[in-house]
Amino acid sequence: MHTQVECIACLTKQAAGLAREFLAPHKREPFMRRVLEGLARFDCDAPPPLFTREIYRIYRDMDGKGDPYGEKKRHSNEQALSLAPRLRRIIASRPDMLEAALRMAVAGNIIDFGLGAHGCEEIAVEDTIMNALDSSFAVNDIPELIERLRKAEHVLYVADNAGEIVLDRIFIEHIGPDRVTCAVRSAPVINDATLTDAAQAGLDRLCRVIPSGSEAPGTPLSLCSEEFLECFAAADLVISKGQGNFETLDAPGREVFHLFMVKCPVVSQEVDVPMGSFMAMKRG
The missing domain is CATH 1.10.8 (Helicase, Ruva Protein; domain 3)
Known part of the structure; x- marks a missing residue:
């Protein structure tokens, strides 16, 4: 883009x-x-x-400071972790728990959007998640993604933000963590998740976690490490979280499922959907 x-x-x-x-x-x-x-x-x-x-x-x-938003990211992770038991109960009550966990992971993008401007009221976060669980997606490739997830042996999951990464962990629990490699940023940038955030979320104890090699708030393949590129090539299925990854992860001929919320007018115009839309879009 x-x-x-x-x-x-x-x-x-x-x-x-x-x-x-x-x-x-x-x-x-x-x-x-x-x-x-x-x-x-x-x-x-x-x-x-x-x-x-x-x-x-x-x-x-x-x-010289490595992570200017480090304290805010830790707080975001803590807030999401405090909600996790309740979120797992919500998922357990749904008829298709894998789809519910997927929709909740997309809701993580909404939570980040709210945190950026207004802070995080716990009840508002839960209401937002419930909305994502039942709302229509402007682009809805969820049925195909669910079908592919049930069959995939190796899933590469490209994470986005701190806080949101806790909801990614819950989704990965339902995908099957032994089949998942999760990639995070290689250096702090805005509130994007790094290895530190993955550890705070407990993701490193659940599945394989690698740095992507990218120091940008996205995943341009030209900046990615050999380890990431090998995982990208070998994966049966690639899931890309967040708008920054959508903007940068350009791989012609390689299918990628993008899960995000449309947060800016430029991206809104690019995908031809209204601002605030939920997206589960297959590209490639």
Whole structure:
């Protein structure tokens, strides 16, 4: 997916927010100047998450802190873990537990969207999940995905955000963890899940977890490690979580099931569905 004009404003706002929250006042203007200089040189044929990677490289170069949102990510994971027993009971009450766990994993994208702006009221999170369990999907390839999941011997599951990763764990429990390799980001970027978040969620004790090699908030194959690429090639089925992975995981001729919520107008236009839509889309 290409970077559009609207993405440039969004990337600039993202960088300004990072500077305002985590950089000392005297570093903010030099940081933004470097960001804007980089943005002027950025190839807009590339997807927007590739420039987010550059924003965080500049940030680490100027500040040295590894994970600016680390504390917020830990809190997000803790909140999701506190809900997990109730969520498992909800799944157990549904006629198709695998589909219920899948829909709940998509709801994780909604939870992240809410956390970004408003914080997380526990009852609101549960209400949102119940809505996802029974709502229509704008693109609904769930029946085919469920059928394929029941047969697949090796599933590659590309995770997205902290907090959400707890719901990914619940879904993987129902897929069959011995058949799953879960890939996370190789370095902190925004609130994307890393090996640290996977460990807090207990995912590393459930299935094989690997870093993808990507330091972007997505999974462009050009940045991925040899280990990830081998898993990607060998998997019977690839599940990609989140909008950033949808924007970056471009593999012509390779089927990928994308599970996400449409959160921005550019992606909304790309997939031709309204903002806020639930997506279970097969590409490739």
